[in-house]
Amino acid sequence: MLHDAGLFLALVNPAIASLLALCFLFAWHHERTRPHLLQLGACYLLAAAAIGLQIAWPPRAGGGTATVAGALYLGSAVLMLRGMLARIGARPDRCAAVALPLALFGMVAWFDLAHPSLVARICILNVGVALILLTGVASLARLRTGRTVDRVLFWVYLVFTLQFLPRTLLALAPAAAHDAIVLPPAACWLWLQATLALLLLALGLALLAATAQDVIDDLRHERDTDPLTQLHSRRSLEALAARQIPPRPGESLSMLLCDLDFFKFINDNYGHSAGDAVLAQVGRVIAAGIRRRDIAARLGGEEFVVLLPDTPHEAALQLAGRLRETLEQTSMEALPGMRNVTASFGVATLRPGEDLEALLMRADHVLYAAKSNGRNCVEWEREAGLPALA
Structure with missing residues (x-):
């Protein structure tokens, strides 16, 4: 029963990520002036591809699949960071957007191809993704004093980011005894899959709600602002x-x-x-x-x-x-x-x-x-x- 529940939850995660990716890409198609929607859509697409790859082709020592999945996860984190910051008119520094992801990718590849170790890869990916996303928290903190939807988005983003740290510890227990990416159907693994599904959905819905509010506010501003002088109408x-x-x-x-x-x-x-x-x-x-x-x-x-x-x-x-x-x-x-x-x-x-x-x-x-x-x-x-x- 645990195995069936674990498989179901494992399949739900890429489905949720794919659906949210389509929502963001559809929104970007109609709102080309908001390029962060394209970045967020690409972020969820990479996440769906990474999760799906791990399910379809479970990595084996030295096989290279873990390296590809790691690249997809890190790319997804970078795109999430860039999309969140682009929405508020900010940019990530080069360390968070380039140097840190490249260093993390090199470590993942090393512990997959040269010295295979699932434990090391779990630590690097989870802590690395958290570090990438945390670099944007200081800039995003301004959302805490904004509209309700912005405040909700900030806290959901922060929870989503921080959950990768305890996730590392929970994933290490079964991983230490089973050096394979598909962990045994234990209760903690089911919890990891369920929380990931919920947080992926919560963050995506919060972002879509914030985007809808942005569009409404822009329309209201256009209605209430004289286009020539930028004063009130x-x-x-x-x-x-x-x-x-x-x-x-x-x-x-x-x-x-x-x-x-x-x-x-x-x-x-x-x-x-x-x-x-x-x-x-x-x-x-x-x-x-x-x-x-x-x-x-x-x-x-x-x-x-x-x-x-x-x-x-x-x-x-x-x-x-x-x-x-x-x-x-x-x-x-x-x-x-x-x-x-x-x-x-x-x-x-x-x-x-x-x-x-x-x-x-x-x-x-x-x-x-x-x-x-x-x-x-x-x-x-x-x-x-x-x-x-x-």
Whole structure:
């Protein structure tokens, strides 16, 4: 009975690895901008080939099969490391990706072809794979503070990596008495096969879930981001403003509305491509001049808005003045001869009971006053009895 269960579990592992490999390759086929999916697919393919090779052609002393299987296992570990790091925009060092796997492969080949020893090969492969995967833990640690799916992925990866160490000890007991790769159908060997199957599946599912979340987040970012300026879109502004309005007791919420002066002149005389370049540069200036919690968006055309949580009217006026001066002094790369642009600003502060649309309407009226007063200036609601700070 143990033999049948062991054979079943041994066959399940390459089947799981092959299925996950196909899932990753299918995902990569539809998401070519994510090359780490190809690396992960290749990783699981090599793992399936290594396990299948050991089942179909059990290695014998000096036969070379263990060397080939060892190369497949080490290659799978390197691809797993590279795929995990590539997903977060990091790279493995050359020691982990090249030198260490080559050294481990040389030792496996030595203890297969020159001085056959199953015990040595088990130690080298299990500890070696763990060492390769552990070199990425420091870089992957940033996942612990990310989304839920990233935190789960990090811990599953860490458990998968560390299990190779106790696995070595459990595998050595029967291996010491039987110098063959196919160990006797003992309870510990069944446990090794079962845990490997579960961890292969858990890691693969965690990676696929993280990939699905990546795609969803990218689609959400594309929906909520203005492609030209990389600021928020109006839809995103409305969604984020709903979390800020009404503000918490004792806090003020202000808004800056900004409109570029004589932008039609730029489009008519320099072309729409130059106008787009100007808008993109203005977006960068605004993004660089505000706090991380502030919400900058492009409303359309040459009009921008900045929502300022926990910001009283006076502070909003000061920020508008700084942005106006920065824009006036910024050299526009797309405008030879003209070199710079100016903008008019309207500042308004949320009143009790108002929503985003009401605040936008009042800020727009103030902005119109700035346009009427000669442009390149900051206007505010004077009827509120506030001092002129800009």
